[in-house]
Amino acid sequence: MSELSFRDLGLSEEILKSIEKLGYKKPSSIQEKVIPVILNGKDIIAKAKTGSGKTAAFAIPVCEKIELEEREPQVLVLAPTRELAYQIKEDFLNIGRFKRLRCISIFGKEPISNQIRELKQRVHIVVGTPGRVLDHIERGTLNLEKVKYFIIDEADEMLNMGFIEQVESILIKMPKNKNTFLFSATLPEEIVMLSKKYMKNFENIEVQNEGKTKGGIHQVYYEVESREKFDLLKKVIYKEVPGSSIIFCRTKNNVEDVLVKMKNMKFSCMAIHGGMLQENRIAVMNAFKRGEFTFLIATDVAARGIDVENVTHVINYDIPMEKESYIHRIGRTGRMGNKGIAITFVTSKEERFLKEIEEQFSLEIIKEEPPTREEVKKGQEVFKTASKQLNKTKANKSEKLNKDITKIYLSAGKKKKIRPGDIAGTISSIDGVSPEDIGIIDIHDNFSYVEILSGKGDIVLNAIEDKTIKGKKVRAEKAQK
Ligand code: AMP
Secondary structure: OOOOOOHHHOOOHHHHHHHHHHOOOOOOHHHHHHHHHHHOOOEEEEEOOOOOOHHHHHHHHHHHHOOOOOOOOOEEEEOOOHHHHHHHHHHHHHHHHHHOOOEEEEOOOOOHHHHHHHHHOOOOEEEEOHHHHHHHHHHOOOOOOOOOEEEEOOHHHHHHOOOHHHHHHHHHOOOOOOEEEEEEOOOOHHHHHHHHHHOOOEEEEEOOOOOOOHHHEEEEEEEOOHHHHHHHHHHHHHHHOOOOEEEEOOOHHHHHHHHHHHHHOOOOEEEEOOOOOHHHHHHHHHHHHOOOOOEEEEOHHHOOOOOOOOOOEEEEOOOOOOHHHHHHHHOOOOHHHOOEEEEEEEOHHHHHHHHHHHHHOOOOEEEOOOOOHHHHHHHHHHHHHHHHHHOOOOOOHHHHHHOOOEEEEEOOOHHHOOOHHHHHHHHHOOOOOOHHHEEEEEEOOOOEEEEEOOOOHHHHHHHHOOOEEOOEEOOEEEOOO
């Protein structure tokens, strides 16, 4: 961590307030290096992994630079997976909250019509997966003319997942006069070529191991035959008494199988895999982030980029098919300097593959003997007491930040010619409420939403009944979400 404070980096009060509410005390190494460069208007190629605080490293200065009044998107972020796109959007919303920045995510498997509607409104930041972004560009529903910042996150993943052609097609449609930031955990030749082709004056940024994958992660493996895996899993859980943990399986069927078995044993668990609807995937991830259950059983959809505070254990119930996935999976624990434990089950046939992973990434993965009967027995007792405490919900970061924010539904929208200024005008005329207390205003055809900050939601709800917006009586109530 740095000696500098966020204030030393010259950020505005609105952004500093969000950072403070998020609980970030000091900039991480990557933030200390990246924030000034972005504020100074240079391009960046950064070698940084998730877990180093890299999202905030670009989101903080970019939010600082955005012009609030501009209607068309000023920032486009590309991410390889939908979960990651959603998470980056949440980070932008949190950091830009007090500046009232609007950010949306656009990805496949979600109705495009909703996204088109959102894109018609004022949007400052768009985060998306390459395919859907390209789709919107081709339909003419995403206007890139005003984009000042183009961010490619997890660039090496994009390469692995075959997105690079789409990324290039998007790149050539971008305005010339913009900054490009490329974040990548590794810098393979193709990425370097891409950057040389499209970026001129860029700064190379690299940080040491702070808060990232292998540093704080103790890695072990157990040799086990397939049919004995579940029995070993139980024993390992009792021995380790883990907190929030992710259990990775190779296929959707294996995930379902482990889920049913764990549920039968009354473990607190849920599953996530690519066969689920996107909204269910997001709901499960959010519940996991809030600590509503202990074990997330997942395929590799949860391996990349996903950020959950305090994951104590990653268990590879099945060894991944690709070597890189091992690094992504275990990177879900040991984040921002915390300690983590990664446990991998290997069959006798797979042991060699694990050795190759160990060599390729210069890791140390220690062989463990199966837990003894005594260890299991002792652990079972501890586990019973511990799991009662574990299930206490942990507030996730956004929720902490959102505590003082009330989203209000208003029964009038575009069709009644309501504009953000009309809503802001009425609300700020209420006694005890000032323009600073009004957050993001979102106007739909027949209704609108407005966020009220600083815990003043109830004052507004009580007073607005007696007011009019643009001369019209409007019904107001607390929004559902
Ligand atoms: P990322 O590398 O973007 O996936 O971020 C990893 C985690 O660190 C996220 O939970 C962030 O909210 C958190 N984080 C980012 N910056 C800081 C900071 N300066 N201090 C503490 N936590 C941070």
